[in-house]
Amino acid sequence: MPNDASNTKSMSIIATKGTLDWAYPPFILGTSAAAMDMEVTMFFTFYGLNLLKKDLDLKISTLGNPGMKMPMMGMHMAMPNIVSTIPGVDRGATTMMKNLIKKKGVASIEDLREAAVESDVRLIACQMTLDLFEIKKEDLIDGVELGGAVTALEVAGESDINYFM
Amino acid sequence: MAVHELDAKGLNCPLPILKAKKMLKGLPTGDVLKIESTDPGSVADFAAFARQTGNELLSSESAGDVYTFEIKKA
Numbered sequence: 001m002p003n004d005a006s007n008t009k010s011m012s013i014i015a016t017k018g019t020l021d022w023a024y025p026p027f028i029l030g031t032s033a034a035a036m037d038m039e040v041t042m043f044f045t046f047y048g049l050n051l052l053k054k055d056l057d058l059k060i061s062t063l064g065n066p067g068m069k070m071p072m073m074g075m076h077m078a079m080p081n082i083v084s085t086i087p088g089v090d091r092g093a094t095t096m097m098k099n100l101i102k103k104k105g106v107a108s109i110e111d112l113r114e115a116a117v118e119s120d121v122r123l124i125a126c127q128m129t130l131d132l133f134e135i136k137k138e139d140l141i142d143g144v145e146l147g148g149a150v151t152a153l154e155v156a157g158e159s160d161i162n163y164f165m
Numbered sequence: 166m167a168v169h170e171l172d173a174k175g176l177n178c179p180l181p182i183l184k185a186k187k188m189l190k191g192l193p194t195g196d197v198l199k200i201e202s203t204d205p206g207s208v209a210d211f212a213a214f215a216r217q218t219g220n221e222l223l224s225s226e227s228a229g230d231v232y233t234f235e236i237k238k239a
Contacts, residue, residue, distance in 0.1 A: 007217050009217075032182060035179070035182050035185075035214070036213075036214060036218055037217070104177055105175045105177040106180075107176075107177070107179070107180050107183075
């Protein structure tokens, strides 16, 4: 990767989750590492493949998520599982989360992903997951490579930092 | 030596760093980028960014809720 500075470290991330909240850790660390001139590879597998789709329609679910306490009217609100199962609750929670993201000046996943592409982060989609869930390469953004476990491991073996998310 | 300014106020992690990096990329060596941020986390982050990228952190100051950094492009 063409770098203009002295940092020669490298990082690889395996992204396995496909929800709006869990899209943040890999993209925040990936783009930040690229900004620090690290060589960055992100490998997307299972639900993580959602994060590479052209049509990014990411949602959150409150179901089975007791750690999620949204700030609301000066308090923090967690959602009981029985309420989470009501149709429309996840959609409402997703809207709330998106509003919160905007209000707090947090980047959108679209912006972070664009920053990753612009800073030459290597994006690899798991071939097996594409087959398993019948996702076409054309459904993914341009510039994505295809690879398997060995590709991910080869990158990991050459990286200074490895994260599984 | 020219001084360039970046207003990153209101932006949260990692946007101040990403925007600073993008601007630094286009600057000639020796030019200074002055960044204003309201993200308290950016104090530690700009120091680490400078250490890791070799760009020099000339100053890091805070006044009220605004943090100001000056980074010299290496």
